[in-house]
Amino acid sequence: DTEVTQTPKHLVMGMTNKKSLKCEQHMGHRAMYWYKQKAKKPPELMFVYSYEKLSINESVPSRFSPECPNSSLLNLHLHALQPEDSALYLCASSQGLAASSYEQYFGPGTRLTVT
């Protein structure tokens, strides 16, 4: 199984809502990532978990809160977002963080619209 799944596929939320994005992989990968991607731009790294511990936080606003409940799951909790946060949110995984981060498996993404 080389699949990374993400739910929901689409999400529309108001600026006062709280929602969560979910990501799951069963490849035994120990590194998991959250990226944000705007149209016609490259993926922009937000967070990295390695062995279920937050390894990297790329100065992301606190209205985005990641969580890694176990080695297969990754969540992104959203609260008080702004319209400019509307984007495609991609989850990815790799075998590890160091030597094998060059090959990442991406999920299909959650298309988020903040109204």
Add this chain to the structure above:
Amino acid sequence: GQSLEQPSEVTAVEGAIVQINCTYQTSGFYGLSWYQQHDGGAPTFLSYNALDGLEETGRFSSFLSRSDSYGYLLLQELQMKDSASYFCAVRDRDSGNTPLVFGKGTRLSVIA
């Protein structure tokens, strides 16, 4: 820090060969990856070069010259389904916290 340069758009004819170049500037280069992303889809890993030379995988090949800080992705026998964005990405020892840094992407359009 790092910087990557790749053309923003390339157009090629079905059945032809196209080369997408990527030049990079890093202080501690490990390797160069290539990803494909169709509109509305997720990035998909294509190849990785850590050493100089050509790596071939079916219709796609990737080349690296570490001395020139340059690589390219070569797509042969182009098909309409190859129309997508292609990103080069570097692994860099001195990239701080970021394990993989993506270029801005090249949008390939394959025409009949």
